[in-house]
Amino acid sequence: MASPSAAPATTTAGQGRDLPRFRTATTMIETTLRTAILEGRIAGGTPLRQEDLAARFGTSRMPVREALRQLEAQALVEFLPHRGAVVAEISAADALDVTAVRAALEPVALALSIPHLTATDLDRARDLIADMDSEPDPGRMGELNRRFHMTLYAQAGRPRLLALVEQHLAAADRSLRYQLAALGRAEMSQHEHQALLAAVAERRIADAGALLARHIERAGATLAQFLAERGPRQGTP
Template identity: 40%
Template sequence: MNDAINGFPLDAPAHSSLLPAAAPRESTSRMIAEALRAAIVDGTLEPGAPLRQDAIARHFSVSAIPVREALRQLESEGWAKAAVNKGATVAPLSAQEAREIYEIRSALESLAIGLAIPNHTAATLSESAGLCRAAEREADPSLYVARNVAFHTSLYAPAARPQLEEMIGALHRRGERYLRLKFGLPLHKGESDKEHAAILDAVERQDIPTAQALVAAHLLGTGDLLFRFLTERAEAEAALAKQARPRGRRARTTTGSD
């Protein structure tokens, strides 16, 4: 595809039939948003990468209208950032945002698991156990994100609280690209898998207080980990940039004296 969006990872030719011939505009914009979100999660579209409407429209063989709607959706979810006269770009990773997402999740998901436990059955517990094992074995970052979401969702689904489920789902989507960072920290990914197993064990024993405490600690710990990681990375990048600037000035001075 046109490099205007930094190699967006859809390899089909520009005129291929990527969409049904009569796809409703809402479905089209949703599909485009999902494809862009997936590219952001897997790191192909990095923070700051431009999201040019014309290039995206050409790629999907659509008009600018569904692309604008898709970008507005991504902006509302925190995936994209729009600036006047500059267009949309992939939103930067934020240590503060990562921590806050997991703080809110800890409150909502501890509530959800407490409501769900009395309604779990042998079948729902078996499903959760299978999803827990799948997440533990998964080595692909993008697939791990999906496995992780599926496991957590299965724990809360028996609560039958659709509005609570919707709120948790929105936070999961907003935190997907932060969760992917755990694959750069394999030790912590292993710890997370063990915590999942402990939460599942408490659910199976119908131990509501323990399950709630474990879920809250698991999510708060992840938020703190990501906050520290992103803060330290930002500080390191700032230090490198500060070191590079004086070298650049000296180089220009030397060049000017020749």
């Protein structure tokens, strides 16, 4: 998606043009690749050729390698020694794993956040639910869903906890893309979102936590079943 070639480039090519808001090329590549993977634009199992990526980003292979290493630590790509990196596969077992982590972490984040949520936060959450109702594209849908959840947790403090939550929420969304595209039933989730928001607005911490846990586990179970039925997914998106 980045400007390919067309840059003879003496030494530090395209740097000034291509990364206006990034400090380093590594950061730019890492961010771009991560969002591309999480938004489902690169399917699981896709091999990531360093040379191709370098050409696509208009850099050398080195920042690509560093970016891939970071993505590996985030479990988004896998390194086969001397065989290169591939986008991590989404398996049913993985979906259960991610669901378990989400179900454990998100209620905690929510409980910490609820007492400090402002009216503005709640309004924003309400708006996001409305946006989701009128959003047909699954990609945008996942983004909105992620923002809805993160809005509810925003006041939790605990940056590390929130980073973990966001990471696994994104991983779940990546998986859900398949489910949503295939089954096209986000309505149930929407009802659960409504109920969750109501409990949050009334500061019923325990109720909200229980609703959230069930919401996550239901999504995870559906997804795991879906993935198990068609076996490990692979190939073109």
